Amino acid sequence: MSCGPEAGSGADSDVGSIPAAERVTEAAQIAESVPAAESVPVAGPLPVTEPVPVTEPVEVRPTTAPSSPDEGVDVRARSFAPPPGRDPGLRALAARFRESIRGISTADGSLDTTRTRLAEVLGVLPRPVQPEPPAELSRWTRDGVDGVELRWSTGFGAPTSAWLLRPAGETGPLTGALALHDHGGFTRVGREKLADGPDGVPATTSVSREELQAFRDRYYGGRAVASDLARDGFAVLVHDAFGWGSRRIPDEAVAERFHRTVDLQLAGRRFASVQRGEQPAAVSPGQRSELLAGANEPQLAKELGVLGTSLAGLVLRDDLIALDQLAAAPGVRSGAVSCFGLSGGGARAVLLAAMDDRIRAAGVVAMMSTFDGVLDGHADQHSWTFLSSGLSRVGDWPELASLRPRLPLLVQYAERDELFEPVGMRDAHAMLTERYRSGGERSAYTGTFHDEPHSWSTPMQAELRAWLAAALA
Incomplete structure (x- = not known):
């Protein structure tokens, strides 16, 4: 969902039937105008310090019964052995590189300077200063929620669809x-x-309700989290980002060589099944389409880099335009807008909150680690919208998440997250704690650890909804 979860499972799930080693994952694929003129500058430098051990207990939240803050358990003393098969030579090379660029990070400068540098690295293209009002396509009421379907142009590609x-x-x-x-x-x-949507769990021309529900079951506790938050009393905007849904690149626009690559991959899989005496698994058009999107993503990232932008930069631009739309929508309180997301959605929340002061609270779920905790054997599991070229020259991931160390920030860590090293998550928590303590308000940052794999369980969702309500009360 990255930088994030792999696709859903289940008999009716196109993507879930792909073997784990071949699955097109958000971690294995992607997960999100520089708004400087529209953002409120923060005076004074934001100091960056080396990560220090956290002297206070780290909350560890179980799946079914989240603990209270008074029940914190310090698990930092645990020994986390790195998974086998890592290349120690590569780790040593990475360590030497990190030492060589120590101090180059601009995350310790002024907020405006860092935002400008971040926008340059990601290649965030200008967006309309005054976006056109969205087109309203339909309205509905269902299960305690009033919904409006909206559509707007971003200036290139297909229009964005949103609810x-x-x-x-x-x-x-x-x-x-x-x-x-x-x-x-x-x-x-x-x-x-x-x-x-208006008919409950949505279905599209290429995705069945069963497939979508299987995905939600695996990664979202079976819930429609945006609808749940709306029932809690929020105005929630959820839109398709560049590369997904209405903003997806059509299969016919993908180079023919990638079609051949996917067909050869599937032929090889069928041959291997026959060699094992097994019946080859059927491959649906949807499954093939996701494999094709995954095969095309590195090529797309390469082409965008030549053009001076990036996948992360285009997704961030889409998110900034969506923020423009939400802030201008009738019935939304001025100065009371948040963002949140799981995995790749969490990465989008980090960048959006870093770049625009209209975000007054941010929730990041299963998407926080130092870059060390990613590069040590996990880079292949993460997408181009997270691992953008040159990003560490702006700052480490926790530094980017704390560019505004007075912003209320909730980070939910999944203790059994297969996409990060445990030490990378712990180090990120320590870095965030220290940056909020030294540069802003320590109490504005909350980090909770949950005994979960890479997912967003219903207790975690309830925690975030309650936290958002309190942060923006």
Whole structure:
């Protein structure tokens, strides 16, 4: 959902039937105008310090019964042995490189300077200063939620489709939230992962309700998290980012050689099954389409790099435009907008909150680690929208997440997350704690650890919804 979860499982899941080693994952694929003129500068430098050990207990939250802050358990003393098969030579090379660029990070400069540098590295293209109002396509009320289907242009490619959700019958101003979908190796849908539509669990021309629900079951506790937040009293906007759903690159636009690559891969898989005396598994058009999107992603990243932008930069631009739309929507409280997401959605939340002061609180789920904790054997599991070229020259990932160390920030760590090293998550927590303590307000940062794999369980969702309500009360 990256930088994130692999695609859903289940008999009716196109993507879930792909063997784990071949699955197109958000971690294995992607997960998100420089808004300087529209953002409020923060005076004074934001100091960066080396990560220091956290002297206070780290909360460890179980799956079914989250602990209270008074029940914190310090697990930092545990010994986490690196998984076998890592290349010690590569680790040593990475360590020497990190030492050579120590101090180059610009995350210790002024906020405006760092934002400018971040936008340059990602290649964030200018966006309309005054975006056109979105087209309203339909309205509905279902299961306690009023929904509006919206569509707007980003200036290139297909228009963005989005849903704006509110509590049924509520007409007054509400706290706003941008719900940011994951990558998941599941690019045929975007907003539908997080929200129900007029007919409940959505279905599209290429994705069945069963397939979508299987994906939600695996990564979202079976819930439509944006719809749940709307029922709690929020105005929630959930939109398709560049590369997903309405903004997806059509299969016919992918180079023919990638079609041949995928066909050869599937032929090899069928041959291997026959050699083992097994019946070859059927491959649906949807499964093939996701494999094709995954094969094309590195090529797309290469071409965008030549053009001076990046996948992360284009996704961030889409998210900034969506923020423009939410901030201008009737019935949304001024100065009370948040963003959140799982995996790749969490990466999008980090960058969006770093780049725009209109975000007043951010939730990052299963998407926090130092870059060390990713590069030590996990880079192949993460997408181009997370691992952008040159990003560490702006700052380490926790540094980017704490560019505004007074911003309320909740980071939910999955203790059994297969996409990060445990030490990388612990070091990130230590770095965030210290940066908030030294550069802003320590109490504004909350980090909780949960005994979960790479996913967003219902107790974690409940924690974030309650935290958002308190942060923006």
